[in-house]
Amino acid sequence: MRFGVFGTGEVGQALATKLVSLGHEVMLGSRQRGNEKAVAWSQRVGELGREGSFADAAQFGDILINATGGQVSLSALQAAGVADLPGMLLIDVSNPLQWTESGVGLCVCNTDSVGEQIQRAFPKLRVVKTLCTVNNQVMVNPSVVPGQHTMFLCGNDAAAKQQMLSILQEFGWPAENCMDLGDITASRAIEMLILLWLKVYDVVDTLHFNLHVVH
């Protein structure tokens, strides 16, 4: 498959690198072609990896991944021209964190979420929200956390979620540990977990942790 990944930060690079290691072709997209981090990445991973603008990546991919910050996701996707890609699967792994003078908070939460904002702004996309509840090292290698632990996902389109489940399994997530929380409004519950993540991280002092739903 061909993937277009928006965002050249740690999350975008980790996902892009994993996809390449699985034999997929990946274009890492940023505001402008020639982004330093994206160029370095594409040179590092070899011929399956390319870099380009957000629009280049959108055109390249059969599947798109939004790994930009939640505050800038809408403008990045606008720049990518995804409104003209009806039916496209967009995997949204963004989180809504923002740091202000008074500390850390969410740019949207409670009765709305980044996942919903994206689905509303681009109603023809098939948005699936997932992966943002763990560090990027865990996203692409869940076995760094010992034992069973849960990956949440949600979205309005059942077939899109099935595709997502296949990708999660390629990443190493057993199907029985992937929990579909329903339509895209579940993004609210999923995105808010970043605040808990930060507090738990202070306690466990490792990036390699996750939550497991036990019942």
Add this chain to the structure above:
Amino acid sequence: MRFGVFGTGEVGQALATKLVSLGHEVMLGSRQRGNEKAVAWSQRVGELGREGSFADAAQFGDILINATGGQVSLSALQAAGVADLPGMLLIDVSNPLQWTESGVGLCVCNTDSVGEQIQRAFPKLRVVKTLCTVNNQVMVNPSVVPGQHTMFLCGNDAAAKQQMLSILQEFGWPAENCMDLGDITASRAIEMLILLWLKVYDVVDTLHFNLHVVH
């Protein structure tokens, strides 16, 4: 010990009943003495259980538990006169859920929480936030969920959290499964979990579930 429990709903009754079963004296407090549910409860549990007004329960208890709804907690505690109880441990198990025409949401979240509102309004109380992340049956009998799973707590006072840990252990929570997330600002992360709880409940179809921090 003597406990004053504010709130006669399922959560208040479950906690009060458990405390009585452990041999503690409990007064279940409500807006007015003679509350029907509180009277029925006190008759059911026998001589260790009493009922009274919020103020009666506040005077009765060595330790107080707020099991009122997050939207009305401040007014309940005001009515209880807890401002005049310096140093008192208040265990806040409230959640900020509110149902509106547009669905379910939180009455406070993100950069504030009910736990913090209470601590600010009554700075001489020692507030500990905990237990609100599971159903009341799990609160008082964690073994209904199989295996290891996590109870979060937070608060500004270390000794108060130690007292809380003892109570959690009386309830059946192993110390190694209780995670102190820091000061009372961690209430934000803890209280927000109710939205995830609702979504997971839709999937697992049992009240007997919880999250476990795996690392």
